[in-house]
Amino acid sequence: MxxxxxxxxxxxxxxxxxxxxxxxxxxxxxxxxxxxxxxxxxxxxxxxxxxxxxxxxxxxxxxxxxxxxxxxxxxxxxxxxxxxxxxxxxxxxxxxxxxxxxxxxxxxxxxxxxxxxxxxxxxxxxxxxxxxxxxxxxxxxxxxxxxxxxxxxxxxxxxxxxxxPGAANVVKLAGNFMIMASMETMAEAFTLAEKQGLDREKVAEFFGETVFNAPIYKNYGSLIAKKQYKPVGFKAKLGFKDARLATKMALDVKMPAPLLSLVYNRLMSALANGKGDNDWVEGISGGVSNDAGI
Amino acid sequence: MxxxxxxxxxxxxxxxxxxxxxxxxxxxxxxxxxxxxxxxxxxxxxxxxxxxxxxxxxxxxxxxxxxxxxxxxxxxxxxxxxxxxxxxxxxxxxxxxxxxxxxxxxxxxxxxxxxxxxxxxxxxxxxxxxxxxxxxxxxxxxxxxxxxxxxxxxxxxxxxxxxxPGAANVVKLAGNFMIMASMETMAEAFTLAEKQGLDREKVAEFFGETVFNAPIYKNYGSLIAKKQYKPVGFKAKLGFKDARLATKMALDVKMPAPLLSLVYNRLMSALANGKGDNDWVEGISGGVSNDAGI
Known part of the structure; x- marks a missing residue:
């Protein structure tokens, strides 16, 4: 039974x-x-x-x-x-x-x-x-x-x-950090390409088909390239919660993690700007675009 | 002919x-x-x-x-x-x-x-x-x-x-930035997992088989997890050159790129420590390990 x-x-x-x-x-x-x-x-x-x-x-x-x-x-x-x-x-x-x-x-x-x-x-x-x-x-x-x-x-x-018992949580939080870091990576790369006169969607497609042909890069890459932040799949405030938990883990074991700090602050800024209920892709990619004035 | x-x-x-x-x-x-x-x-x-x-x-x-x-x-x-x-x-x-x-x-x-x-x-x-x-x-x-x-x-x-004429160079430099950013991402994630008591090779394998199953994450992920920096495939000083060129591109179009700055400084530190002829994986992953005291 x-x-x-x-x-x-x-x-x-x-x-x-x-x-x-x-x-x-x-x-x-x-x-x-x-x-x-x-x-x-x-x-x-x-x-x-x-x-x-x-x-x-x-x-x-x-x-x-x-x-x-x-x-x-x-x-x-x-x-x-x-x-x-x-x-x-x-x-x-x-x-x-x-x-x-x-x-x-x-x-x-x-x-x-x-x-x-x-x-x-x-x-x-x-x-x-x-x-x-x-x-x-x-x-x-x-x-x-x-x-x-x-x-x-x-x-x-x-x-x-x-x-x-905590080991799987460490992996999950490390993974969510990696996803946020990938979003920051793509947002900076595609925005740089855009400001240099290239079509950011074409750049995203190239990387998603070649050296970065993983689901994360294909799926988030397409959203970031198109600046398509709706429908909301995962809220910025939940992403921030995970960045905060990962930061706490790093603090507990004395682990300097500058990229983790970067995405933590990126999402905190989304929350500070009233965008906590928007998608975390917007939190990160929108932040990079705003910094760059586009 | x-x-x-x-x-x-x-x-x-x-x-x-x-x-x-x-x-x-x-x-x-x-x-x-x-x-x-x-x-x-x-x-x-x-x-x-x-x-x-x-x-x-x-x-x-x-x-x-x-x-x-x-x-x-x-x-x-x-x-x-x-x-x-x-x-x-x-x-x-x-x-x-x-x-x-x-x-x-x-x-x-x-x-x-x-x-x-x-x-x-x-x-x-x-x-x-x-x-x-x-x-x-x-x-x-x-x-x-x-x-x-x-x-x-x-x-x-x-x-x-x-x-x-310059467009393909923009893509290439953006891509090399993305590779360096991926290395920083993995090095921070795996080092955090290691300091939390996990086997970093097992963590790397998991991500390389699942959400990050792209060549970059599989290949560099394995090197970073094992801290295997030889043989030298690509020198840190050449990686730094690319980070410098990407930073110059960003400067030319007024594009703040904090993650690009992070990997630029990571590799500059490798050069400052006399490791310019070592592999760029060591430049980045070794830097993260050193910061963390392991």
């Missing part, structure tokens, strides 16, 4: 992931702070009004929330699920959060005889909807084996980084 | 390119400042002791030199070929130089009733040897058509950027 899964957090990413689990035949409970969001789901699932109700019979709880605080609220607060989880139930933390929070949750679950596995994802909402995510994992080996079939339903690949 | 080509500049890149032209059946004259370099060539070619002798009967002259000054010496100096080129002969400038130098050469050739086409390349020496380069072109349309078969022998793709 397939495990009963509770899915918490039906945002742009979570909605597609939950749908894929329903389609794969899992029994799904869902909880979202904004209940109306679940109207986008189709098929067999049960919706609950509180975290406690949604999770009390769950074998697996998946959290896909926007930040550390949102996760702590549903997991460890007075109204959180940690107090009522079944013995040996598993919490899969898929949000982009700090490694410290994963380490804390791992300990707290351990005390309660439940389990915590870290499993953040790479991919935009369309990758979530089409099960083309990449998932990084860290945590207890046996528990990771148990949940592997679930992660495989959601992704095109699962990559493990060992037993230290 | 195939054109007689003179190839000037048999460095790490030029040697493989000249060999591919010989293999394709072209009649090749070669000239290199250090004559001994030609000993690596096999097959049918003629070697000359002076630029003038090497170029006087050439239909096509290809230059593949380390910088603007080296190019000007063989082309426009008293001992250069511009004064003796046959009418309608074509000079293909494949070095990584400033757009200004291409614009000047284009004019000078025009006055002499000869032709200049800009055609810088992307690829390391092994790509030159295996004809896997990517070539960017700019200049007169008819002349570009004429030389296309030659460029196809050397490359896996030729990408045109219009008639303005």
């Amino acid at each position: 397939k495990s009963r899964i509770t899915f918490i957090g039906l945002g742009n990413m979570g909605i597609g992931m939950a749908q894929n689990l329903i389609n794969a035949g899992y029994k799904i409970n869902v909880y979202n702070r904004t209940a109306a969001k679940t109207q986008e789901l189709t098929g067999d699932f049960e919706q609950f009004q509180t975290v406690i109700e949604a999770t009390e019979d769950a074998d697996i709880i998946i959290t896909m929330l926007s930040d550390d605080d949102a996760l702590k609220e549903v997991a460890t607060s007075k109204t959180g699920f940690l107090q009522i989880m079944k013995k040996d139930a598993i919490h899969i933390g898929m949000s982009t959060i700090s490694p410290e929070t994963s380490r804390e949750l791992y300990e707290l679950h351990h005390e309660k005889e439940t389990h915590y596995v870290t499993a953040p994802v790479f991919g935009r909402p369309n990758a979530a909807a089409t099960a083309k995510l990449f998932i990084c994992t860290s945590g207890n080996k046996l528990i990771k084996e148990k949940i592997k079939p679930i992660l495989e339903v959601l992704s095109q690949g699962v990559y493990d980084f060992g037993e230290e | 195939k054109s007689r080509i003179t190839f000037i500049g048999l460095g790490n890149m030029g040697i493989g390119m000249a060999q591919n032209l010989i293999n394709a059946g072209y009649k090749i004259n070669v000239y290199n400042r250090t004559a001994a370099k030609t000993q690596e060539l096999t097959g049918d070619f003629e070697q000359f002791q002076t630029v003038i002798e090497a170029t006087e009967d050439a239909d096509i002259i290809i230059t593949m030199l380390s910088d603007d000054d080296a190019l000007k010496e063989v082309a426009t100096s008293k001992t250069g070929f511009l004064q003796i080129m046959k009418k309608d002969a074509i000079h293909i400038g494949m070095s990584t130089i400033s757009p200004e130098t291409s614009r000047e050469l284009y004019e000078l050739h025009h006055e002499k009733e000869t032709h200049y086409v800009t055609a810088p390349v992307f690829g390391r020496p092994n790509a030159a040897a295996t004809a896997k380069l990517f070539i960017c072109t700019s200049g007169n349309k008819l002349i570009k058509e004429k030389i296309k078969p030659i460029l196809e022998v050397l490359s896996q793709g030729v990408y045109d950027f219009g008639e303005e």
